[in-house]
């Protein structure tokens with residue numbers, strides 16, 4: 708498996724099945740701005756609510772071939788393994804396809820993930836134990852706290868400024884190395900001091 712972070716903003720996602728797994732996958736997709744359509748003769752109340760609120764489209768029927776035409780990403784999440792396998796086999800050469808009932812089918816998996824500002828941590832066990840992935844993610848979320856999120860924001864700001872400096876690239880690399888030193892994680896004063904020193908660079 709090749710790890711890849713994908714921008715889902717505005718992407719057409721089709722989910723077949725309307726149970727709790729379809730709902731979990733839908734929630735994370737809509738929070739990333741994806742356009743989700745759920746196709747299932749029956750859907751759980753949570754999905755029904757999302758449809759009523761206009762956050763997703765819902766087709767209360769079995770899927771038809773045409774439903775997949777414009778899809779960027781398809782999730783087969785019915786409770787019928789054979790149906791999930793049929794959908795997967797038909798589409799996996801042309802689209803991103805996740806088969807929720809079989810780790811060996813489809814062409815992608817969703818890792819457990821954790822976001823803090825620009826920091827995105829993901830962990831996958833390749834289906835060995837989704838629960839372990841979740842446990843590791845929860846352990847990380849205790850370590851990478853709000854302060855760490857702010858530290859990553861500092862790195863973003865500092866890196867942008869360093870890239871624009873009119874200095875040799877070896878010197879830029881040295882500065883990029885400098886800011887990943889522990890002392891910037893622990894102290895906001897050190898971060899501010901570094902940014903203040905950077906300002907003096909082009910004027911020297």
Ligand SMILES: C[C@@]1(CC(=O)O)C2=NC(=C\c3[nH]c(c(CCC(=O)O)c3CC(=O)O)Cc3[nH]c(c(CC(=O)O)c3CCC(=O)O)/C=C3\N/C(=C\2)[C@@H](CCC(=O)O)[C@]3(C)CC(=O)O)/[C@H]1CCC(=O)O
Nearest residue numbers: 808809810816817818819831832833834835836837840841
């Ligand atoms: C990380 C997470 C992300 C997410 O779903 O967003 C995720 N599963 C989560 C939870 C979870 N899944 C399952 C349980 C019950 C315990 C158990 O069975 O172990 C729990 C625990 C719970 O729900 O608490 C059961 C399960 N999962 C899969 C199968 C099918 C199979 O194994 O073949 C079955 C058996 C179904 C059955 O037999 O009925 C398959 C997949 N699940 C994956 C991801 C991918 C592999 C990622 C990896 O291994 O690292 C993969 C391959 C495909 C995919 O779905 O992407 C999410 C964490 C939620 C969170 O972050 O809060």
Ligand SMILES: NC(=O)c1ccc[n+]([C@@H]2O[C@H](COP(=O)([O-])OP(=O)(O)OC[C@H]3O[C@@H](n4cnc5c(N)ncnc54)[C@H](O)[C@@H]3O)[C@@H](O)[C@H]2O)c1
Nearest residue numbers: 724725726727728729747748749750784785786790807808
């Ligand atoms: N990937 C994961 O993380 C994970 C975790 C747990 C379970 N699962 C698997 O995901 C699948 C779904 O689990 P669930 O708990 O959401 O099931 P569920 O029983 O809650 O929901 C199944 C849904 O599929 C719909 N459905 C059934 N046949 C259909 C068809 N032919 N076309 C369209 N919709 C159809 C039903 O109406 C229902 O809405 C199961 O195979 C389960 O083993 C995956």
